[in-house]
Amino acid sequence: MKILVGVKRVIDYNVKVRVKADQSNVDLTNVKMAMNPFCEIAVEEAVRLKEAGVASEVIVMSVGTAQSQEQLRNALALGADRAVLVESEGEVEPLNVAKAFAAVVEKEQPVLVVLGKQSIDSDNNQMGQMLAALTKRPQGTFASKLVVEDGKALVTREIDGGLRTVALTLPAIVTTDLRLNEPRYAKLPDIMKAKRKPLDTLSLADLGVAPKAHYRLDKVEAPSIRSAGIKVASVDELICKLKDEAKVI
Amino acid sequence: MTTLLIAEHKSSTLSSATLCALTAAQAIGNDVHVLVAGNNVESVADAAASLSGVTKVMCANADVYEYALAEPMGDLIVYLSASYSHIIAPSNSESKDFMPRVAALLDVGQVSDICAVLSADQFKRPIYAGNAIATVTALAAKKVITVRASSFDKNAQQNDQKCPVETVDFVAESVLSSWQSDDITESERPDLSSASRIVSGGRGVGSGENFALVEALADKLGAAVGASRAAVDAGFVSNDLQVGQTGKIVAPDLYMAFGISGAIQHLAGMKDSKVIVAVNKDEDAPIFQVADYGLVGDLFAVLPEMTSKL
Numbered sequence: 001m002k003i004l005v006g007v008k009r010v011i012d013y014n015v016k017v018r019v020k021a022d023q024s025n026v027d028l029t030n031v032k033m034a035m036n037p038f039c040e041i042a043v044e045e046a047v048r049l050k051e052a053g054v055a056s057e058v059i060v061m062s063v064g065t066a067q068s069q070e071q072l073r074n075a076l077a078l079g080a081d082r083a084v085l086v087e088s089e090g091e092v093e094p095l096n097v098a099k100a101f102a103a104v105v106e107k108e109q110p111v112l113v114v115l116g117k118q119s120i121d122s123d124n125n126q127m128g129q130m131l132a133a134l135t136k137r138p139q140g141t142f143a144s145k146l147v148v149e150d151g152k153a154l155v156t157r158e159i160d161g162g163l164r165t166v167a168l169t170l171p172a173i174v175t176t177d178l179r180l181n182e183p184r185y186a187k188l189p190d191i192m193k194a195k196r197k198p199l200d201t202l203s204l205a206d207l208g209v210a211p212k213a214h215y216r217l218d219k220v221e222a223p224s225i226r227s228a229g230i231k232v233a234s235v236d237e238l239i240c241k242l243k244d245e246a247k248v249i
Numbered sequence: 250m251t252t253l254l255i256a257e258h259k260s261s262t263l264s265s266a267t268l269c270a271l272t273a274a275q276a277i278g279n280d281v282h283v284l285v286a287g288n289n290v291e292s293v294a295d296a297a298a299s300l301s302g303v304t305k306v307m308c309a310n311a312d313v314y315e316y317a318l319a320e321p322m323g324d325l326i327v328y329l330s331a332s333y334s335h336i337i338a339p340s341n342s343e344s345k346d347f348m349p350r351v352a353a354l355l356d357v358g359q360v361s362d363i364c365a366v367l368s369a370d371q372f373k374r375p376i377y378a379g380n381a382i383a384t385v386t387a388l389a390a391k392k393v394i395t396v397r398a399s400s401f402d403k404n405a406q407q408n409d410q411k412c413p414v415e416t417v418d419f420v421a422e423s424v425l426s427s428w429q430s431d432d433i434t435e436s437e438r439p440d441l442s443s444a445s446r447i448v449s450g451g452r453g454v455g456s457g458e459n460f461a462l463v464e465a466l467a468d469k470l471g472a473a474v475g476a477s478r479a480a481v482d483a484g485f486v487s488n489d490l491q492v493g494q495t496g497k498i499v500a501p502d503l504y505m506a507f508g509i510s511g512a513i514q515h516l517a518g519m520k521d522s523k524v525i526v527a528v529n530k531d532e533d534a535p536i537f538q539v540a541d542y543g544l545v546g547d548l549f550a551v552l553p554e555m556t557s558k559l
C-alpha cells in the first residue's frame with residue numbers, strides 16, 4: 001500500500017511576516033522557510049504507518065519552486081521513500097495544486113493521500129477536500145486519529161463541538177490536525193541517506209494540468225494594529241477599569 | 250444574480266454565525282436564498298424564512314445530511330448550484346469540509362474566510378495568521394466563499410412575512426464515507442464562537458484540575474471558556490476550546506487571557522476582540538502588546554481574587 005503525502009514550503013511558523021511597501025504582497029526575501037507544520041504531521045503519520053507495516057511506500061510531493069527540494073529532502077530524511085517535485089513559479093492556487101495531485105494519484109494509485117489541513121501562509125484549508133472531489137475519493141479532514149484496517153480508514157476529526165469519527169472506504173484522502181501526532185526530528189545519518197533517495201522533477205504540463213487563475217491578488221495590507229493598552233497594578237484596579245472605563249462587565 | 254447561503258445550525262437552532270454570513274451575503278448585493286440541510290430541520294428552515302433579506306429557503310431534510318458529511322453535502326450543493334452566482338457559508342468545521350469540495354466539483358476556486366465584502370467579486374481575507382490582509386478578486390463566474398463570522402455583524406432582523414420554504418427532494422448518496430460516532434463536549438456555558446465574553450487559559454494554568462479556576466471566573470462572568478493550543482495539547486481541556494489561527498476565531502466584547510504567552514497563532518484567533526485583558530507573570534510576554542489591560546502577576550492568585558470580588 002502506497003501513501004502519497006503533500007509537502008508545502010512555507011514561511012517558518014515562528015516568523016512574523018511584513019507586508020511590502022508597495023502592498024503587492026508580503027515580503028519573503030531572506031525569510032526563513034520551512035515545511036508547513038501540518039505537512040510535517042502528515043509525513044510523520046505516513047512514516048508511522050510504514051513502520052507499522054501498514055504501508056509499503058511513502059511518496060512525498062510538492063508543487064512549488066526548485067527550492068521546495070529542501071523540504072522534500074527533509075521529508076525523505078524523516079523516512080519517506082521518494083519525492084516528486086512539480087516545479088512552478090509563484091503561488092499555485094489550491095485547485096491547480098489539487099489537479100496536479102490528482103494526476104499523480106492517477107499514476108501512482110496510492111491507497112491513502114495524507115495532507116495538512118491548512119497551509120499556514122495562505123490559510124486556505126482547501127486542497128485535500130478539492131483533491132477528494134477530483135479523485136472521487138472519500139475525505140477525512142482535520143484528523144486527530146487515524147486507524148487503517150480492513151480496507152477502511154477510521155478517522156477521528158476535530159470538529160467545532162468536539163470529536164467525530166468517520167469511516168472511509170479506501171482509497172481515501174486524509175488531512176491532518178495538530179494533535180494527530182508529534183513529528184520527529186531528522187537524524188544526521190538519515191539526512192545523509194536522504195540525499196541519495198530519488199527525487200523526480202516534473203512540470204504541471206507534464207501532468208497535463210493547465211493552471212487556471214480563479215482569483216487575482218489585488219493588494220496585501222498590514223492589519224490594523226491595536227493601540228497599546230495599559231498595565232494595571234492590582235485586581236481591584238483591573239475590575240474598576242473593566243467596569244467604569246471599558247464597561248464590559 | 251442570486252446568492253445561496255448555506256445555513257449552519259445546532260440542535261434545531263440557526264447559529265449566530267449564519268446571521269453574520271447573511272450580512273456578508275447582503276453586502277454582495279444579490280437576492281439571498283438559504284439552504285437548510287440536515288435531519289429534522291423543518292423548524293430551522295422555518296426560522297430562516299423569517300430572516301430579513303432572504304427571499305427563499307430550501308430545506309433538504311434527510312438522514313444522509315444529519316452529520317453534514319462532506320460527500321453528500323457537496324453533491325447536494327452542486328445539484329442546487331446552477332442558478333446561483335455566489336455560494337456562501339459561515340466558516341465552521343462543516344463548511345470547511347464541504348465547501349472546497351463544491352468548488353472543485355464546479356471547477357472554480359474558493360475564497361476562504363473573507364472578512365470584508367468590497368463588491369460582488371472583490372473581498373478581503375486574512376492570510377499569514379492574520380498578519381496580512383489580502384484583497385482578492387474572484388474571477389470565476391461562480392464564487393464559492395466562506396465567511397469569517399466574527400468580522401460581520403449579525404443580521405437578526407425579522408421579516409413580518411415569511412418567505413416561501415421549498416423542499417429539496419434530491420437525496421445524495423454517501424457510499425464511501427459513513428458517520429461512526431461523536432464525542433461532543435457538553436457544556437452549560439455559552440458557545441465559544443459566539444460568546445460576548447471569553448476567559449481563556451494557557452499552558453500557565455498547569456493542569457486540567459487547575460482549569461477549574463478559569464471556569465469559576467467564566468461562570469461568574471457568564472463567559473465561555475477558551476484555551477491556547479498548548480493547553481489543549483497538554484490535555485487540560487478539549488480540542489474544541491482552542492482559539493487561534495487553526496482553532497476558533499473569536500471577537501468577543503471581552504477576552505481575558507490567563508497564562509497565555511501570545512504566540513502569533515493564538516493572537517490570530519482573538520486580536521479582534523473589543524477589550525483584551527492579559528494576566529501573565531512574565532512582564533515581557535507578547536500578549537501584553539495586544540492587551541488593553543495587562544496585569545503582571547500569578548494567575549493562581551489573580552483568578553480566585555477576581556472571581557471572589559465580582
Ligand SMILES: Cc1cc2nc3c(=O)[nH]c(=O)nc-3n(C[C@H](O)[C@H](O)[C@H](O)COP(=O)(O)OP(=O)(O)OC[C@H]3O[C@@H](n4cnc5c(N)ncnc54)[C@H](O)[C@@H]3O)c2cc1C
Binds near residue numbers: 513
Ligand atoms: C501550525 C501551528 C498552528 C498553531 N495554532 C495555534 C492555535 O490555533 N492556537 C494557539 O493558541 N496556538 C497555536 N499554535 C501554538 C503557538 O505557536 C504556541 O505554541 C501556543 O499558543 C502557546 O500556548 P501558551 O501561550 O499557552 O503557552 P506558552 O507559550 O508556554 O506560554 C505560557 C505562558 O504562561 C505564563 N505563565 C506560566 N505560569 C504562570 C502563572 N502562574 N501565572 C501567570 N502566568 C503564567 C508564562 O509566563 C507564559 O507566558 C500553533 C502552532 C503551530 C506551529
Ligand SMILES: Nc1ncnc2c1ncn2[C@@H]1O[C@H](COP(=O)(O)O)[C@@H](O)[C@H]1O
Binds near residue numbers: 039
Ligand atoms: N503547493 C503545494 N505542494 C504540496 N502540498 C500542498 C501544496 N499546497 C497545499 N498542499 C497540501 O494541502 C494542504 C492544505 O493546503 P491549503 O489548502 O493550501 O491550505 C497542505 O497542508 C499541504 O499538505
